[in-house]
Amino acid sequence: MASDSNLDFEKQLKEVIPLVKKIASNYLNSGVTMEELMQEGTLGVYEAFQRFDPQKKVKFSTYAVFWIKKYILKFIGAKKNDEKLNEALTFEKNVFSKAISSKSDITDNKKIIFTENIPIQEREVLELLFNEEKTLKEISKILGISREKVRQIKEKGLRRLRMKKKTEK
Numbered sequence: 387m388a389s390d391s392n393l394d395f396e397k398q399l400k401e402v403i404p405l406v407k408k409i410a411s412n413y414l415n416s417g418v419t420m421e422e423l424m425q426e427g428t429l430g431v432y433e434a435f436q437r438f439d440p441q442k443k444v445k446f447s448t449y450a451v452f453w454i455k456k457y458i459l460k461f462i463g464a465k466k467n468d469e470k471l472n473e474a475l476t477f478e479k480n481v482f483s484k485a486i487s488s489k490s491d492i493t494d495n496k497k498i499i500f501t502e503n504i505p506i507q508e509r510e511v512l513e514l515l516f517n518e519e520k521t522l523k524e525i526s527k528i529l530g531i532s533r534e535k536v537r538q539i540k541e542k543g544l545r546r547l548r549m550k551k552k553t554e555k
Contacts, residue, residue, distance in 0.1 A: 406428060409458065418461065423461075437453075511540050
């Protein structure tokens, strides 16, 4: 048997679904599907329902607008950040592969083996990053250094590989 709270929420949700659709349709050009926007908007309605105080003499729909928009915008932002991160990682792997293509051997299992003289720490970071596909955070734990230091070492190693590639031309 459903509780009164669930019935109240369902009633409120039915009343504001057109509002969720209207708000969601404003964000259709953000690269997110209407279904995803509606789901996030519905989560916003639920949050509004949890926080709503009828004693304040404000209509629920007016109060819910803030939470609907907040959840939708948060989702869009997270999705764009994920896409940017994936693009950046793909770009780094491509640059890395091009930079070392003439100075490395590829083994049967497609792992990169460095044959050039680069410092051990840079080699370790690059091998963990690209061969074992570890994150910067995981590498920092393995090497016992900060994530920022791992990022700096990675950048230095990639810069060194790019410079060696340019001098060979």
